[in-house]
Amino acid sequence: MKSLKVGIIGAGIAGLSCAHQLTLAGHKVVIFDKSHGVGGRMSHRNYEKWGADHGAQYFTAKDPLFAEEVQRWIQAGVASPWLGKIVSYTHGQIVDSDPTKKRYVGVPEMSSPAKYLAKNVVLELSQTITEITKINGYWEVSSKESGVLPHQFDFLICATPPAQAKNLIGKNSQNLQVMCSEVQMQPCWTFLAYLRNPLTLDFDGAFINDHIFSWIARDNTKPERSRYETWVAQANPAWSEEHLDLSHYEVEPLLIEAFQNLTGAECDLYQTHLWRYAKLENESQSNYGLDTQNQLALCGDWLRTSTVEGAWMSGFHLAKVLNRMYS
Ligand SMILES: Cc1cc2nc3c(=O)[nH]c(=O)nc-3n(C[C@H](O)[C@H](O)[C@H](O)COP(=O)(O)OP(=O)(O)OC[C@H]3O[C@@H](n4cnc5c(N)ncnc54)[C@H](O)[C@@H]3O)c2cc1C
Known part of the structure; x- marks a missing residue:
């Protein structure tokens, strides 16, 4: 090989899923990220005495390959089922969501599975x-922080x-x-x-159909979280798009008011975050993009x-095809 x-x-x-499979097959991988930690949109924010998953809220496992991976994460102690009561909520009417649906979260925080997968790869963080550039047949990369990095791929x-x-x-x-241009991501x-x-409130997570927020959740009902009452509320894509150009200071009073209207609660501490590229509008069948010539x-x-699950599967399938090509 x-x-x-x-x-x-x-x-x-x-x-990380791609890196993990490539490394298992004997390839040498270096991962770069602009953040100071791994996990991307599977992330958790910690403040003085509270914290919350502020990107992905939970995950499900439909594909048997991902279901096996989730079991590995559970065995490694980095994921666990979330048994919170999830409902849907329309005009004050609450309907329980399917109680047989299994939902999982990273423990002690959402980014834990990513940290677990990152253990055996070389990571270069805080590199945007x-x-x-391709030079003499090898790829080189430059970052905002360090200029040209000393690797050839x-x-x-x-x-x-x-x-x-x-x-x-x-x-x-x-x-x-062209593949990149064809896709629109929605903000949140x-x-x-x-x-x-x-x-x-008689639930721990709710999909909301007629409000600024399309999802709210009591984060501290997830396993291994802090005992402090912490809520996450996500504005729906249309509202987020309309308010994309507002600053945090401008959007804060709107979100505080929306949260109070919905729950009746006064927030003692709060934070806002804009995910500019949160979710895909429609599903894609591509799995990955590959240009073998280049x-x-x-x-x-x-x-x-x-x-x-979709992200993990994409990385997994790309690694499998590269492993086959170079075996
Ligand atoms: C608010 C929100 C709620 C969500 N809720 C759920 C949910 O409940 N369940 C669920 O299954 N999924 C949910 N998702 C979706 C899920 O989080 C994503 O599908 C998945 O995490 C995407 O993983 P990824 O690796 O494809 O991309 P990302 O996690 O976005 O990773 C991309 C990485 O690239 C880095 N990067 C970007 N540009 C550069 C650069 N120039 N140089 C270096 N690094 C760079 C970023 O820092 C990031 O770490 C949610 C997402 C959001 C934002």
Whole structure:
């Protein structure tokens, strides 16, 4: 087998799933991420005495391959079922969601499975990749923080949302650039609230159909979380799009008021976060993007479904095809 040196841009669950499979097959992988931690949109925010999952809220496992992976995460102590009561909520009417549906979360926080997958790969964090260049048949990458980085890769993979991948791919691959251009991601304004007094609402998570918020959840009912009453509320895509250009200061009073109207609660502490590329509007059948001639590839949730499962599967399938090609 030819052992490849592979660079991956993006340490979300797609990039890490791909890196894990490539490493198992004997390839040498380096992952770059602009953040100071791994997990991307599977992330958790910690404040002084409270914290919450402010991206992905839970994950499900429909595909048997991902279901097996989730079992491995559970055995490793980095994921666990979430037994919170989930409902749907329309005009004050509450309907229980399917009680047989299994939902999982990372423990002690949503990014834990990503940290687990990152254990055996070389990580270069706080490196915002700004340019990729092919020199003498090898890929080199430059970052905003460090300029040209001292690596040469046989193969380069962009595991970022499509807008960022498109900028990086540039003119290096016409086909991959077209794939990135065809996809629109929806934004999500997210509101995190710490409450001194627990809310008396009879659910732990709710899909809401007629409100600024399309999802709210009591984060502290997830396993191994802090005991403090913490809520996460996500604005619906249309509202988030309409308010995309507002600053945090401008959006805060709107989200505080919406949360109070919905729950009756006064927030003691709160934070807001804008996910500019939160979720895919429609599902994709692509799985991954591959340009063998230029030794470039794409993976990420946006090539499958905007879920933790979709992202993991995209990275997994890309690695499998590369492993087959270079075995
Ligand atoms: C608010 C919200 C709620 C969600 N809720 C759920 C849910 O309940 N259940 C579910 O299954 N899924 C949910 N999702 C979707 C899920 O989080 C994603 O589908 C999945 O985490 C995407 O993983 P990924 O690896 O494809 O991308 P990401 O997690 O976005 O990873 C991409 C990585 O690339 C890095 N990056 C980008 N550009 C550069 C660059 N130039 N240089 C270096 N690094 C770069 C980023 O920092 C990031 O770490 C939610 C997402 C959001 C935002």
